[in-house]
Amino acid sequence: MDDMIIKKDKLPKWSSELSDYKIFAPHREDDVVIFKEMKNVNKVVLHYANSVMPPKEIFFPQTQELFKYEKSPEMKVSEAELPLEKVLLFGVRPCDARSFLIMDKLFYWDYEDHLYKQARDNTVIIGLTCTSPHHNCFCTSVGGKPYSNEGLDVLMTDLGDRYYVEVLTEKGEDVIRKPDELFSKPTDKDRKERGEIWEKAESEVTKNVEVEGVHDKLGELFESKYWDEKSRTCVGCGICSFLCPTCHCFDITDEDCGNCGRRIRTWDTCMIPEYTVHASGYNPRPGKKNRLKNRVFHKFRYFPDRFDAIACVGCGRCISKCPVGIDIVETLEEVKEVEEVEE
Amino acid sequence: MSTENLYKPHLATITEIREEATGERGIKTFKVRINDDEVRKNFKHIPGQCAMLSVFGVGESIFGISSPPTWKDFLEFTIMRVGNVTSALHMMNVGDVIGIRGPYGNGFPMDEFKGKNCIFIGAGVGIAPLRSVYQYVLSPEHRKEFGDVLLIYGARTPADLAYKEEFEEIDKRDDVDLQMCIDWKFGPEGMIDEDAAKGWPKIKMSCPAETEIPEGCNHWTCFVPQLVEVAAPSPENAVALTCGPPIAIKFVVQNLEKLGFSDDQVYTTLENRMKCGIGKCGRCNIGEIYVCKDGPVFTREQIKKMFQEF
Numbered sequence: 001m002d003d004m005i006i007k008k009d010k011l012p013k014w015s016s017e018l019s020d021y022k023i024f025a026p027h028r029e030d031d032v033v034i035f036k037e038m039k040n041v042n043k044v045v046l047h048y049a050n051s052v053m054p055p056k057e058i059f060f061p062q063t064q065e066l067f068k069y070e071k072s073p074e075m076k077v078s079e080a081e082l083p084l085e086k087v088l089l090f091g092v093r094p095c096d097a098r099s100f101l102i103m104d105k106l107f108y109w110d111y112e113d114h115l116y117k118q119a120r121d122n123t124v125i126i127g128l129t130c131t132s133p134h135h136n137c138f139c140t141s142v143g144g145k146p147y148s149n150e151g152l153d154v155l156m157t158d159l160g161d162r163y164y165v166e167v168l169t170e171k172g173e174d175v176i177r178k179p180d181e182l183f184s185k186p187t188d189k190d191r192k193e194r195g196e197i198w199e200k201a202e203s204e205v206t207k208n209v210e211v212e213g214v215h216d217k218l219g220e221l222f223e224s225k226y227w228d229e230k231s232r233t234c235v236g237c238g239i240c241s242f243l244c245p246t247c248h249c250f251d252i253t254d255e256d257c258g259n260c261g262r263r264i265r266t267w268d269t270c271m272i273p274e275y276t277v278h279a280s281g282y283n284p285r286p287g288k289k290n291r292l293k294n295r296v297f298h299k300f301r302y303f304p305d306r307f308d309a310i311a312c313v314g315c316g317r318c319i320s321k322c323p324v325g326i327d328i329v330e331t332l333e334e335v336k337e338v339e340e341v342e343e
Numbered sequence: 344m345s346t347e348n349l350y351k352p353h354l355a356t357i358t359e360i361r362e363e364a365t366g367e368r369g370i371k372t373f374k375v376r377i378n379d380d381e382v383r384k385n386f387k388h389i390p391g392q393c394a395m396l397s398v399f400g401v402g403e404s405i406f407g408i409s410s411p412p413t414w415k416d417f418l419e420f421t422i423m424r425v426g427n428v429t430s431a432l433h434m435m436n437v438g439d440v441i442g443i444r445g446p447y448g449n450g451f452p453m454d455e456f457k458g459k460n461c462i463f464i465g466a467g468v469g470i471a472p473l474r475s476v477y478q479y480v481l482s483p484e485h486r487k488e489f490g491d492v493l494l495i496y497g498a499r500t501p502a503d504l505a506y507k508e509e510f511e512e513i514d515k516r517d518d519v520d521l522q523m524c525i526d527w528k529f530g531p532e533g534m535i536d537e538d539a540a541k542g543w544p545k546i547k548m549s550c551p552a553e554t555e556i557p558e559g560c561n562h563w564t565c566f567v568p569q570l571v572e573v574a575a576p577s578p579e580n581a582v583a584l585t586c587g588p589p590i591a592i593k594f595v596v597q598n599l600e601k602l603g604f605s606d607d608q609v610y611t612t613l614e615n616r617m618k619c620g621i622g623k624c625g626r627c628n629i630g631e632i633y634v635c636k637d638g639p640v641f642t643r644e645q646i647k648k649m650f651q652e653f
Contacts, residue, residue, distance in 0.1 A: 066350040075440040249625030252618045256400035279426030305631040
């Protein structure tokens with residue numbers, strides 16, 4: 001499908017044409033931007049750096065039912081309800097869209113996770129080019145761009161009073177309704193303007209780190225004292241992983257109500273000791289240093305080794321929200337500088 | 344590729360419970376029969392593979408399957424009482440229904456073992472995953488495919504030894520060399536309660552290989568690694584499989600090395616906390632390896648290459 005232009009004042013009309021979709025879009029609540037179901041198109045926030053939480057929960061909810069059980073002498077187990085409705089995820093930043101492709105690798109390797117896949121297949125993703133990156137953004141260091149279209153079905157770029165619309169997939173074509181009435185053809189001026197905005201946005205991503213070589217250097221630093229030093233201030237709260245668009249670890253527990261109950265999966269974090277402790281009490285990652293190290297290694301060595309992709313999209317949330325200011329970019333810079341002293 | 348609900352277990356009924364060891368950390372063997380005929384028929388495992396067992400309302404844990412695939416229509420799990428799920432299992436009775444999903448993991452490469460002498464070294468509850476292998480090797484269907492069998496097993500006290508009746512049967516066979524030991528009261532002082540250790544002569548700690556062996560004796564008081572030294576299996580055309588507490592494995596492996604076993608001849612199993620068993624939930628990783636999928640069986644050669652965090 002050819003590129004298109006939609007005037008901003010036509011957004012309400014466009015959204016009303018999409019009533020067969022459950023639409024999730026950025027909203028401002030308690031002074032932060034979050035993704036939530038759109039009830040009124042005028043409440044949608046269109047100017048924001050990024051949402052405080054990544055939109056990963058559309059595909060991988062914080063709590064998700066795996067199945068129900070009924071206790072009787074013979075026991076009964078029944079399927080969890082699958083999320084069947086069509087979802088439109090609007091206003092996703094390109095970094096977060098790339099995170100979906102990274103999550104796909106994990107959830108689709110070997111066994112295809114049916115719950116994740118169901119939600120993923122039913123969702124159309126419309127991205128919004130980043131026009132004013134946050135000071136902690138570093139997408140360009142890990143293979144992204146403020147206007148990257150990877151993982152998106154549609155990419156829109158704000159040109160002031162109108163959006164430049166690129167339809168990237170068949171799924172994306174489905175959300176272009178009434179093209180003659182709502183959309184118009186882009187002019188050369190539109191294209192030029194879009195190019196300028198892209199260029200400007202990219203130049204505004206000033207935080208950066210050269211990740212080339214980090215993988216191999218980490219291999220030399222597994223036993224390094226550096227991790228003792230680095231983890232000293234870590235309080236093990238796990239916010240870095242809960243807010244990470246590529247963190248995917250989960251716990252499985254039973255929610256029991258006497259005669260019946262359900263098994264659920266919930267987000268987990270590798271930053272707490274309970275994550276790895278054996279029933280015997282033995283813990284292969286007993287200290288903060290082991291856990292912080294594992295997180296960095298997982299993003300920049302283990303995941304690349306296993307799935308051929310860095311498990312970081314440079315959204316900067318872990319940097320912004322860490323209560324003690326541990327900065328992954330700074331960490332990687334230090335990793336590159338650390339010199340191991342033979343003892 | 345499958346799109347079914349992989350987290351939903353099949354229902355299974357406990358048909359027999361055998362108490363293997365008593366005490367705070369008691370061990371019981373559960374014989375389990377999957378309820379659905381189709382599912383039961385299709386549940387085919389390789390020795391060394393694992394399965395997730397559910398106690399509904401309590402949770403789910405992963406266990407090595409301790410019965411060989413040659414035993415049809417049921418599975419056995421030998422389980423020590425250590426946590427929530429294992430405690431709940433220990434409270435259950437014959438006829439109770441649990442959940443099961445699997446089999447998971449790689450299992451032992453039985454085809455690669457064909458034609459070779461097999462040495463099994465189990466310490467404590469580590470005998471459970473090995474049992475699925477040696478019972479496979481010793482089964483009438485497969486015995487001819489393998490060479491000599493040496494089976495070494497040790498526990499803390501005579502009361503802690505599992506599968507007692509089974510070992511009595513194995514002891515009667517002339518196609519397997521069984522060596523067992525207890526380390527009861529074999530403390531730093533070297534004190535032994537002579538009565539309890541009757542019939543279990545002490546192996547000389549300072550130089551185990553010099554211990555005088557009474558005619559026909561195969562019950563000892565010593566640690567498993569020392570018994571390996573005494574039994575001194577030849578590495579020629581052999582594989583050694585060892586499971587048990589990390590400290591026992593460490594010294595067993597050292598002694599195997601002394602006997603000339605190369606790293607690719609020594610197999611062991613690793614364990615880590617697991618939730619999903621299918622390579623998604625994240626926590627069982629050692630480096631880029633998922634123990635649940637790539638393991639639990641690894642050669643010493645593979646283990647040496649890993650980041651040492653287990």
